Amino acid sequence: MREIEAAKISRAVSELCIQANYRLPPDVISALKKSLNKEDSSLGREIIEELLENARYARASNVPICQDTGMAVIFLEIGQDLKVVGGDLEGAVNEGVRRGYEEGYLRKSVVADPLRRKNTGDNTPAQIHSRIVRGDGLKIDLLCKGFGCENMSRAGVLNPGEGKAGIVDFVVRTVLAAGANPCPPIVLGVGLGGTVAYAAFLAAQALLRPVGQHDNRGHIASLERELLGKINDLGIGPQGLGGRVTALGVNVEVFPTHIAGLPVAVNINCHALRRAHRVL
Amino acid sequence: MAIKIKTPLTLEIVRNLHAGERVEISGAIYTARDAAHHRMIDMLKEGGDLLFPLEGQVIYYTGPSPARPGRPIGSCGPTTSSRMDPWTVPLLAMGLRGMIGKGERNQDVINAMKKYGAVYFAATGGAGAWLSKFIHKAGVIAYSDLGPEAVYQLEVKDFPAICAIDCHGNSLYDKWRVK
Numbered sequence: 001m002r003e004i005e006a007a008k009i010s011r012a013v014s015e016l017c018i019q020a021n022y023r024l025p026p027d028v029i030s031a032l033k034k035s036l037n038k039e040d041s042s043l044g045r046e047i048i049e050e051l052l053e054n055a056r057y058a059r060a061s062n063v064p065i066c067q068d069t070g071m072a073v074i075f076l077e078i079g080q081d082l083k084v085v086g087g088d089l090e091g092a093v094n095e096g097v098r099r100g101y102e103e104g105y106l107r108k109s110v111v112a113d114p115l116r117r118k119n120t121g122d123n124t125p126a127q128i129h130s131r132i133v134r135g136d137g138l139k140i141d142l143l144c145k146g147f148g149c150e151n152m153s154r155a156g157v158l159n160p161g162e163g164k165a166g167i168v169d170f171v172v173r174t175v176l177a178a179g180a181n182p183c184p185p186i187v188l189g190v191g192l193g194g195t196v197a198y199a200a201f202l203a204a205q206a207l208l209r210p211v212g213q214h215d216n217r218g219h220i221a222s223l224e225r226e227l228l229g230k231i232n233d234l235g236i237g238p239q240g241l242g243g244r245v246t247a248l249g250v251n252v253e254v255f256p257t258h259i260a261g262l263p264v265a266v267n268i269n270c271h272a273l274r275r276a277h278r279v280l
Numbered sequence: 281m282a283i284k285i286k287t288p289l290t291l292e293i294v295r296n297l298h299a300g301e302r303v304e305i306s307g308a309i310y311t312a313r314d315a316a317h318h319r320m321i322d323m324l325k326e327g328g329d330l331l332f333p334l335e336g337q338v339i340y341y342t343g344p345s346p347a348r349p350g351r352p353i354g355s356c357g358p359t360t361s362s363r364m365d366p367w368t369v370p371l372l373a374m375g376l377r378g379m380i381g382k383g384e385r386n387q388d389v390i391n392a393m394k395k396y397g398a399v400y401f402a403a404t405g406g407a408g409a410w411l412s413k414f415i416h417k418a419g420v421i422a423y424s425d426l427g428p429e430a431v432y433q434l435e436v437k438d439f440p441a442i443c444a445i446d447c448h449g450n451s452l453y454d455k456w457r458v459k
Contacts, residue, residue: 043300043442050404058355058409067345067355067408067428105354107345107428119427148360148382148405180383180453181360183405235456239405240383241444242455272406 002079002136004280006087006095009138012278013096013126016142017072018104020276021064024055027210028187028273031248035185038232044243048185051238051271066272069106070144072097072126075205079135090128098122109147129201137279141208144274149186152178155200155265164223167192167264168230174266175231175247180240183270187211188250190227191265193257202253203267208275211249224250282440288336289377291397297443299450303401304438309338309380311432313359316423317367324370331422331431335375341382343428344418345408353418353434357408358382361400365389372396380441384453394449401441402452414439 032052039045058065074093084092101108101123110124111117154174158166171190178186191202214221227250237243248271257263285293287307297303310332312320320330341361345354361381365388368379372392379398382405393400403411417435424430445451 047404050407050410054404054407054410057413061409062348063409063412064345064355065409066406067343067357068359069345069355105346105348107343107354109343109428121427151360179457181362183382237456239402240456241402241442241452270406 001081001083003083003085004138006084006089006092008280009084009089009092010096010099012140012280013074013093013142014100014103016140016276016278017097017100017106017144020142020144020274021069021104021106022062023059024065025210025273025275027212028248028271029055031211032185032271035245035248039238039243039245041237041243043241044238044245047238047241048245064106065274066146067107068109068146068148069101070146070274071110072123073143073145073204074126074128075141075143075208076128076130077137077139078130078132079137080132081136082138093126093128094124097124097126140278140280142276143204143207145204146270146272146274149182149268149270152182152268153203153266155196155203155263157196158262158264160260160262162262166262167223168227170264171227171266172230172234175236175268176234178268179236182268183272184236184240185238185245185248185271187248187269187271187273188227188231189267189269190250190252191267192252192263193255194263196263196265198255199263199265200267202255203265206251206253207267207269207273209251211273215252220252220254224252227252284438287338287378289338289399290336291377294377294397294399294447297399297446298448299443299446299452301443303441303443305338305380305401305441306437306439307435309340309434309436309439311340311342311344311434313341313343313429314363315426315429316431317364319423321367321370330374334371336377338378338380339371339376340380340434344432345428347418353412353415355408356412356415358403358405361385368392372398384451384457385445390445390449390451393445393447397447399443399447400445402444403439403441411439
């Protein structure tokens with residue numbers, strides 16, 4: 001049984017909030033740089049250069065990459081032999097978000113109730129997902145989800161008979177309907193299987209995998225490539241002003257599902273993929 | 281080569297701008313998002329005065345992150361313009377000449393832009409850090425209770441944007457959008 005102080009968890013979460021909002025992950029920067037060679041629109045290339053300059057400036061000058069510093073979505077992988085002392089785990093995570101958003105000059109964008117919409121003032125509560133695994137470790141993944149792109153995400157159910165063609169159609173239609181709104185070039189998470197709720201969760205979790213790192217199952221990697229190709233054939237381009245680079249990458253996560261259904265979810269993220277990871 | 285324009289915008293300036301042209305905007309611009317638009321329209325419906333005279337002005341759809349001490353503003357990029365579509369036509373009718381945001385506008389807005397003479401600029405979404413460089417002063421002038429959604433008056437110099445939809449109805453988004 002390993003003990004961990006709640007305060008240590010808060011401190012880590014607070015640092016992750018700041019890190020995610022000021023430093024674009026290396027895999028995203030790399031994908032943006034590579035996309036310059038794929039973009040044939042000169043305006044599109046100029047926009048991608050602006051995004052790279054923005055990432056550089058954000059880090060060098062201590063300004064958040066984007067003003068929508070997002071809702072904090074936290075994925076915890078908790079060892080079953082870990083014991084949190086000096087506080088409760090959820091409280092510690094929320095305290096970390098509160099401090100990170102305050103000390104990091106991040107925007108408070110959370111409203112307490114979807115209908116009444118009064119700002120909570122501190123960007124809490126975080127949305128916390130946990131999984132209990134063997135061992136005594138604690139892995140924290142943070143995704144700061146901006147809502148320009150989140151608003152364009154979709155989940156649904158297909159009939160099993162619709163198969164791969166149905167999945168591709170659902171995903172491509174979702175991206176087409178989103179158009180310029182999610183700040184292309186986008187990074188796409190796709191969830192397949194489970195129930196609708198789990199497919200939506202998987203689609204978000206898929207965004208934790210580095211851009212360009214394919215699933216290790218051949219038929220899923222092949223689907224990722226096909227989706228990326230078809231999305232970029234749409235011609236939406238950077239900022240929806242036309243071009244070949246509409247998406248930087250597509251990650252698909254799958255889970256077993258029911259004999260009668262094929263849930264599919266699409267989580268759209270913009271190019272400002274605010275993501276950070278810590279192992280405690 | 282970007283076209284330098286200064287606010288307030290005259291009808292002549294607006295008529296000479298075409299979709300695809302790059303601009304650099306200087307002068308005072310006003311921020312407003314969903315909640316502020318809602319309140320402004322409600323105020324108009326009740327016969328009240330607007331917060332600032334709209335004639336010739338430019339509204340920037342944004343909700344900035346907090347400024348660090350000694351800086352005028354935090355990160356300040358555009359938010360999705362289509363959310364403001366339901367409240368835009370009355371403002372255009374009152375002389376609003378320019379809007380800065382990101383993404384498409386609906387046909388009602390485009391028709392009103394043609395009718396009243398207004399232009400829509402796209403600023404690069406997600407480049408909020410870089411865009412903040414061009415904002416030299418920022419002050420809340422209304423609805424401070426809305427926090428990041430308050431109405432700010434910003435002083436900008438050479439703020440970069442692209443004319444995405446001009447007052448003649450031409451839209452850069454038509455390139456790929458099958459109508």
